[in-house]
Structures are given as structure tokens and as C-alpha cells.
Amino acid sequence: QMQMQESGPGLVKPSETLSLTCTVSGGSIRSDNYWWGWIRQSPGKGLEWIGIVFYSGSIYYSTSLRGRVTISVDTSKNQFSLKLTSVTAADTAVYYCARQFAYGKWYLDLWGRGALVTVSS
Amino acid sequence: QSALTQPPSVSGSLGQSVTISCTGTISDIGSNNVVSWYQQAPGTAPKVIIYEVNNRPSGVPDRFSGSKSGNTASLTISGLQAEDEADYFCGSRTGDSTLIFGGGTKLTVL
Numbered sequence: 001q002m003q004m005q006e007s008g009p010g011l012v013k014p015s016e017t018l019s020l021t022c023t024v025s026g027g028s029i030r031s032d033n034y035w036w037g038w039i040r041q042s043p044g045k046g047l048e049w050i051g052i053v054f055y056s057g058s059i060y061y062s063t064s065l066r067g068r069v070t071i072s073v074d075t076s077k078n079q080f081s082l083k084l085t086s087v088t089a090a091d092t093a094v095y096y097c098a099r100q101f102a103y104g105k106w107y108l109d110l111w112g113r114g115a116l117v118t119v120s121s
Numbered sequence: 122q123s124a125l126t127q128p129p130s131v132s133g134s135l136g137q138s139v140t141i142s143c144t145g146t147i148s149d150i151g152s153n154n155v156v157s158w159y160q161q162a163p164g165t166a167p168k169v170i171i172y173e174v175n176n177r178p179s180g181v182p183d184r185f186s187g188s189k190s191g192n193t194a195s196l197t198i199s200g201l202q203a204e205d206e207a208d209y210f211c212g213s214r215t216g217d218s219t220l221i222f223g224g225g226t227k228l229t230v231l
Contacts, residue, residue, distance in 0.1 A: 037220075045224075045225075046124060046210060046222055046223065046224040046225045047159075047167065047210050047212075047222040047225070048222065049212075049219060049220040049221065049222065051219075052220075060218050060219060061219075062219055063217060063219060096166055096167075098166075100220075101172075104155065104214075105155060105172065105173060106155040106157070106212075106213075106214040106220055107155070107157035107169055107172040107173070107212065108157070108159075108167070108169060108212075109169050109172075109178065111166035111167060111168070112166065113165075113166055114166055
């Protein structure tokens, strides 16, 4: 059964770059059925969709984060990654990686456990 | 783009039904049938319970149902059980190919 796991630093300094990787196990990231995405949740707040990547490299980004965010995929490692530049305290959140159905279905059916990233000096 | 609008909290007694609304605009909920709903228990990742307005993934009880009218989607939970107590989020595709969520609704089972 497919699983997803986020990894990366739990503490990032203001103005620096947040970097996270999601490792997919139990199945291939090279699937025509899914996109691979990042979602975050600030403490006590709602969900915010960051963006998705297809194994071919096609990408969609949130309009609010476009310009600071980069999502990439490494099919050889069955991983995809998130980079968010110029972080501030407002970027402190639990970051989830998730699988999003393709073919226009736009829902997330498999999630990682989440990784808390704190932005602080 | 602003988040979809959900009531911050709803409550219901064991065995009763509750409905959670999710209001968007013509640019998101009103323009497609790809509304989804997620259940999130404390300290856990969200879990999809409804997709494409009114479809349930395998394993989700039929007590959960979804609907949509105009720019508003709704989630109804019938026969409330104690384990339904959680946060619920709606989500919708937008016209510029992004996904937008609601602010979340905390369900309390009395």
C-alpha cells in the first residue's frame, strides 16, 4: 500500500529557504493517475494548498505563493520536493505532502503524516 | 483568492443529523463539480470523505453525504456518532486551476 513521508528541517530562519522532500513508497510516482502535492496548515488554522507536480514535470502553483514556491519531482528517487523562499513567521505550519487525483478530479486521497516547520531566529 | 466560507462550529446530539455549509463563488464551487470534503481528527492528517460533490471513497460510511446548489456545497452527517467529532474542511477547484479550501468547521457531538 502506498505511503508518503515528509522530511526536512523543522526550524528555518526568517528570510531563508524552507526545503522539504516527500518520499513515496509502495508504488511509483510515475503514474498517469495522480499529481503530487503540498498543502500546509498553520497552527490552529485551515488548510492551504501550495501546489502540485506531475511526474512529467508539469506544475500548478497557488496564486498567493507563486513567486516564492518551487515544486520539483525526482522520479529516480520516487520523491518530490518543495522549496519556499524568503520565509517569515507566517510560513510556520505543518506541511503535508499528498496525492491528488488526475483527470480533473482535484481531490487528495492520500496524505503524509505532516512535518512541522517553524520559522524563527 | 479568499478561502471558501464555512461556519466555525456546529454541534449535534448522538443519532441526529448535522449539515455543514461551504460557500464559494462562481469562480470555484459555482463553476464545477469537483467539490471535496475532508475530516481531520486532532493531531492527524486530513482524510477525504466526499469527492466530486457527492461521491464517497471506499470505506466511508454512507452516513456521510454531499450536495451542491449554486455556489454553496453542503456536507450532511446523519446518525451522528461520537467518532464523528472532528474538524471538517471543504475544497474546490478554482477557475485558474488551483485548489481552495474552506476555513474548517469544528463538529461537536453532544
